Amino acid sequence: xxxxxxxxxxxxxxxxxxxxxxxxxxxxxxxxxxxxxxxxxxxxxxxxxxxxxxxxxxxxxxxxxxxxxxxxxxxxxxxxxxxxxxxxxxxxxxxxxxxxxxxxxxxxxxxxxxxxxxxxxxxxxxxxxxxxxxxxxxxxxxxxxxxxxxxxxxxxxxxxxxxxxxxxxxxxxxxxxxxxxxxxxxxxx
Numbered sequence: 001x002x003x004x005x006x007x008x009x010x011x012x013x014x015x016x017x018x019x020x021x022x023x024x025x026x027x028x029x030x031x032x033x034x035x036x037x038x039x040x041x042x043x044x045x046x047x048x049x050x051x052x053x054x055x056x057x058x059x060x061x062x063x064x065x066x067x068x069x070x071x072x073x074x075x076x077x078x079x080x081x082x083x084x085x086x087x088x089x090x091x092x093x094x095x096x097x098x099x100x101x102x103x104x105x106x107x108x109x110x111x112x113x114x115x116x117x118x119x120x121x122x123x124x125x126x127x128x129x130x131x132x133x134x135x136x137x138x139x140x141x142x143x144x145x146x147x148x149x150x151x152x153x154x155x156x157x158x159x160x161x162x163x164x165x166x167x168x169x170x171x172x173x174x175x176x177x178x179x180x181x182x183x184x185x186x187x188x189x
Contacts, residue, residue: 002028002076002185007083008035012042014081014102014173019049021178028185031073036061036085062088070095077185080139081177084116089141099139100184102177104169106151107135111144121162121169131155132165134172136180150180 004022008015012033019030033046034054046053056066067090070078080087080101092099103111110120110132124132133153138146154168182188 001026003031003073004028004077004079004181004185005070005073005075006030006033006079006081007087008033008040008042008081009037009084010040010042010082012040012045012082013170014177015042016045016049017174018079018081018178018181019046019051021182023049025182027182028076031075034066034069036083042082058085061085064090067091067094077181078139079181086113086143087139092139092141097138100149100181101137101139101144101146102173103135103137103144104132104166104173105135106131106133106153107137107144107148111135113143115144118162118166121165124156124165125160125162128158129156132169134169134176136177149184150176152176 006015006018015033022028022030030051032052032054033042035042036056036058038055043053054069060066078095078099105120110123131153133151135148136150137148140146152172154172156165
């Protein structure tokens with residue numbers, strides 16, 4: 001059974017979806033959730049699913065403490081699911097092509113520092129985009145610049161608000177993120 005470690009900073013709906021998806025398979029299991037936010041809802045979601053949680057500071061992430069905890073687990077895949085801090089180079093180098101992120105836009109559009117969550121959806125609406133979507137990509141030393149693994153588009157209506165865009169993106173994330181993780185872990189992608 002392969003091991004997945006999930007990093008999240010917020011509500012944890014994607015993390016919980018991944019936990020529940022793999023709880024029904026013999027492919028992999030989520031063995032830990034790491035968060036930099038002691039007040040994140042993801043902590044409750046993980047505990048409700050009997051998944052251990054590691055809470056750490058930004059300093060711990062950029063030093064070797066988080067890497068040591070990851071090394072103790074030896075995960076097959078590290079999944080960033082709404083994790084807002086830049087992933088440090090020491091972890092990226094230790095786990096090449098084993099760290100993935102989901103981004104709520106069609107990269108390279110709307111990527112980079114400060115482009116997350118509702119900031120992206122507001123920008124998409126303001127720029128009158130006809131479509132948006134999700135991008136799942138490998139993590140490298142720069143925000144949202146790793147090799148793209150998968151993208152899925154959704155059409156937008158001229159009347160869509162940023163909140164409507166967020167709902168459409170959330171549906172895509174819930175549907176496709178676990179499937180792409182499964183394909184990566186079974187070498188079918």
